[in-house]
Amino acid sequence: MKTIFYPENERGKNNIGWLKANFSFSFASYYDADKVHFGALRVLNDDTIAAGTGFGTHPHDNMEIVTIPLEGGLEHKDSMGNTGVISAGEVQIMSAGTGVYHSEYNASKTQEAKTLQIWLFPKERNIQPRYDQKSFTEALKPNQLVTLVSPVESADTLWINQDATFSMGNFDAGQQISYDIKTEGNGAYVFVLEGSIKINSAVLNKRDALGVYDTSSFIIEPEERSRFLIIDVPMS
Structure with a gap:
């Protein structure tokens, strides 16, 4: 068995006021040649988003994007016609495939939201974009994986x-x-x-x-x- 340790204090960090981000892998202006990806795992961003703010409409393609809210909720809207709020206890997945636009905003006007944004390289490229979300609130019981x-x-x-x-x-x-x-x-x-x-x-x-x-x-x-x-x- 081989291991690579990724300590919290070596993550990339970016604070732009409305967004406090921690990057497990190279992202945006943060680059570390030893932390570009772990196999197919390309991005793990640990974000805190201020109340009433968020990511405006932006594009993705050929990436599997998994969003896991930890506190609060995110309001999602995309070019496939999906709209709604994803909250702590739920997981969202989006196959960007041939290309998709979406936005994500903190659904609360008073409380900050904390979320994990995770990207994986896809198995098959240029698939039709797709979206799904699911609640795991009842499934996540103590001492069960x-x-x-x-x-x-x-x-x-x-x-x-x-x-x-x-x-x-x-x-x-x-x-x-x-x-x-x-x-x-x-x-x-x-x-x-x-x-x-x-x-x-x-x-x-x-x-x-x-x-x-x-x-x-x-x-x-x-x-x-x-x-x-x-x-x-x-x-x-």
Whole structure:
């Protein structure tokens, strides 16, 4: 098993007033040759968006975009005709494919919103753009790892145009979570949202991450009540 440690304090940061962003990988004006991508995972932005503000209409193409609100909600509108609000407990996915325009604004005029914006390289290029969202509020129960996004179409998850799987869970200290890589040859990017976990000898605190690859499984041990996201992605 091989690992890459991504400490929170080495993330790129950008504060432009209405947006406070943390970049796990090179993005916008932040560039680090050692942090361009982890396999098919290209972007993981940890954003705080001020009340009543957001991202105006802008284009994307040939990228799988997954949005996970952590606090508050985002008002989404796109050129496919989709409009609505995605809130904490829900996940949104958009295949940009041949090209799409969209906007995202904090749905609240009084409270800030916190969200993860995640981009993956697609498995198949130039597909017809598509959009979906789903609530996982009832599925996310304590001490259970829940699949959010999967390359296999299912009523229980969101489908992605990539051999990738997203899983999330809230676990108490003392648990042992055995994680099996979902697709042979994939690696796993483990991102700690809250708390502290241990993988082998590596201790990860809030917003630290560990890329794990060249293995078929590994053990996660929460050192306190912890919440984490696992992004299982092709490495080539």
